[in-house]
Amino acid sequence: MSAPVLWRDLRRHTAARVGLGRVGNGLPTAAHLDFQEAHAQARDAVWSVLDVPALQAALGAEVVASAAPDRRTYLLRPDLGRRMAEGLSLAPRPGCFAIVVADGLCATGVQAQAPALAQALTSGLRAAGWDVAPPVIATQARVAIGDAIGAALGAAMVAVLIGERPGLSALDSMGIYLTHAPRPGRSDAERNCISNIRPGGLSVAEASAKLLWLVQAARDLGATGVALKDEQPVLPLLEDQPEGR
Amino acid sequence: MGFSATVGGTRHVFADLRQLLACATPFRSGDALAGVAAESAAQRVAAQRALADLPLAHFLTEAVVPYEADEVTRLILDSHDAAAFAPLAHLTVGGFRDWLLGEADSAALTTLAPGLTPEMVAALSKICRLQDLVAIAAKCRVVTRFRNTLGLPGTLSIRLQPNDPVDDPKGIAAQVLDGLLLGAGDAVIGVNPATDNVENLCRVLGLLDAVRDRYAIPTQSCVLAHVTTTLLAMQRGAPVDLVFQSIGGTQAVNESFGVSLSLLAEAHAAALALKRGTLGDNCMYFETGQGSALSADAHHGVDQQTLECRAYAVARRFRPLLVNSVVGFIGPEYLFDGKQITRAGLEDHMCGKLLGLPMGVDVCYTNHAEADQDDMDALLTLLGVAGVTYVMGVPGADDTMLAYQSTSFHDGLYVRAALGKTPAPEFLAWLERMGLADRTPDRLPMAVAGLL
Structure with missing residues (x-):
């Protein structure tokens, strides 16, 4: 690539909003409205709702609601998003591998990608000898609802497929959190995370392969989280999350 | 030791400094999530009145997190500069706000800083409007x-x-x-x-x-x-x-x-x-x-x-x-x-x-x-x-x-x-x-x- 000559050429080197131009000290109108459009889409993504019947048809799944009755409460009360609503129960399936599909902070990426990922995981896990429970769809849910669901099932491990907080340039990102011996009260340091699963990020096939590797390593170790060291080069673990924000 | 103030004929009582500070805080979601926010607007303003009447010197005698259990509390109290604090030792939180908005100047604030504790300035901020937060900060010089x-x-x-x-x-x-x-x-x-x-x-x-x-x-x-x-x-x-x-x-x-x-x-x-x-x-x-x-x-x-x-x-x-x-x-x-x-x-x-x-x-x-x-x-x-x-x-x-x-x-x-x-x-x-x-x-x- 040739060296940049013009200010706007900087855009060749990054997806960041460089080389936008300048009118006085402000943004040119087009760049300003590009930003407003991206923010509008991100805001709508936060308030997007899972199409549960469609997902259920694709996954053959059970559905549970969290204890957060609506989106606003969900945003204000993370504790409620970690619990199942009163009165819900699941048929126990001791020793199984549980897959939870949760809306998290953005439903759209989960809606689009979770069916294919759940399918890939299920066949991979069965091939590795696991009894895989039918996926559970969880609405208004945080990552830790997997602990409640996993405990109700008596699962040996749970993988929570969940929508990540939308950014301006990644609206549709999904993450997977893997927890060994799930039960309420597990901390985030006891999970392993694969993030940025989206078109243009990590593909469904790559994510599935990484998770299957982690599941095998977690079974050998008898634990997930910081004790489970990543020996695959580019897999992000919780302990590798950036400090500072 | 408790604190109290009467608002609209109702006497509001606060068990300790921790509760007084929390109830005096302008509403934000995190304090509600923690279960420490005021339960009503009247309780909040009662806490603000009681806080305004509290002598600044009280903050040197009651810690919001126990001294024995917390190295940040020990740092705050052990490093307090009593000489720097002395000129303001007679003021209440409300009097402190009035002094800051009135006669305080940049040189005085620079000298004062080591005499202030975090809890004193937190208390002050709870009885400030936005323009007070702006005007007081604008007097500070930190290079x-x-x-x-x-x-x-x-x-x-x-x-x-x-x-x-x-x-x-x-x-x-x-x-x-x-x-x-x-x-x-x-x-x-x-x-x-x-x-x-x-x-x-x-x-x-x-x-x-x-x-x-x-x-x-x-x-x-x-x-x-x-x-x-x-x-x-x-x-x-x-x-x-x-x-x-x-x-x-x-x-x-x-x-x-x-x-x-x-x-x-x-x-x-x-x-x-x-x-x-x-x-x-x-x-x-x-x-x-x-x-x-x-x-x-x-x-x-x-x-x-x-x-x-x-x-x-x-x-x-x-x-x-x-x-x-x-x-x-x-x-x-x-x-x-x-x-x-x-x-x-x-x-x-x-x-x-x-x-x-x-x-x-x-x-x-x-x-x-x-x-x-x-x-x-x-x-x-x-x-x-x-x-x-x-x-x-x-x-x-x-x-x-x-x-x-x-x-x-x-x-x-x-x-x-x-x-x-x-x-x-x-x-x-x-x-x-x-x-x-x-x-x-x-x-x-x-x-x-x-x-x-």
Whole structure:
């Protein structure tokens, strides 16, 4: 690539909003409205709702609601998003591998990608000898609802497929959190995370392969989280999350 | 010991200082989540009245987190400067507010700072309106130095924040160049690393230092890794200007961040020993934010704004070059909307300044908060009037690594122009030499185009 000559050429080197131009000290109108459009889409993504019947048809799944009755409460009360609503129960399936599909902070990426990922995981896990429970769809849910669901099932491990907080340039990102011996009260340091699963990020096939590797390593170790060291080069673990924000 | 005040014929009683401070706090979602917020507007104003009548000296006798259990409390009380406090020892919290808005001047506030505790300034902020938070902060002068001079009257500095989702050197360099073309970077050129390991840290530090050195930019660089990673990098001889760390207001939240006062002291000593500062030796950079202690379940039933002020006691122990609150980043469960973020940003700035810190603010929001660019414009302008030491500069306000919105390089130009502020003097002189002080050329200056 040739060296940049013009200010706007900087855009060749990054997806960041460089080389936008300048009118006085402000943004040119087009760049300003590009930003407003991206923010509008991100805001709508936060308030997007899972199409549960469609997902259920694709996954053959059970559905549970969290204890957060609506989106606003969900945003204000993370504790409620970690619990199942009163009165819900699941048929126990001791020793199984549980897959939870949760809306998290953005439903759209989960809606689009979770069916294919759940399918890939299920066949991979069965091939590795696991009894895989039918996926559970969880609405208004945080990552830790997997602990409640996993405990109700008596699962040996749970993988929570969940929508990540939308950014301006990644609206549709999904993450997977893997927890060994799930039960309420597990901390985030006891999970392993694969993030940025989206078109243009990590593909469904790559994510599935990484998770299957982690599941095998977690079974050998008898634990997930910081004790489970990543020996695959580019897999992000919780302990590798950036400090500072 | 309890406190009480009567509002509308009802007597409101508060069991201890912790409850009094929490109930007096203007409403925010994090205190409701913690279950410590006032139950009614009347209870809140009763707490504010009782707090206004409380002598400042009381804060030296009642700790909100037990002395025996918490090294931050011990730091606050053991390092209190009684001589500096003496001139105000007779005042109540309300009298303190009146004095600050009235006769207090910059010189008096500088002398006073070591005599103030975090809880005193937190209490003050709870009975301040936004204009009080602005006016009091504007009287404070805090000047720090490393390779340039930050915090001089009439200046407003920018941290150039060229974050890249995979720490790609070209992506970082393109953003550094964009920021320099738009007058940003005098506070620091500071990258949040995508991966916190020592090899990556050394690589990014090397890149930033080479850029700074090649173009003789009078500024400092930082990669905002965990302090233990930065210590390893220093042992390997990496060019570390500033040591960064996120900190909080209790021993327990700092443990959740993997730090202690002794670890911070070790890192501070190591950075001082490198002697890389040319104008001064302020070599620490801290970030804080309301809600971090609750997030780590380390809040001891104390309201989030008081805990935030206690984090400033940790910061000032190490004479930092830069401190900023990441006010809108922690999330809507702590600060729900633009109104709450605006107030918290101004509180954090004033309280940090009164305690003697070079206070900046990350004027920012996440996409699940009820906030937008209008809220950021308002807070940025208010902070500029309040004399904020620095704000962030992110290309087009969009941080593609951390997935949140902060202030842009353009925003920095706007606020400087609107309020007649300039960059740090050494950096301004560099911009003038490079022909970048007044305009951004469409054709890149040959000198800087060579970066890529």
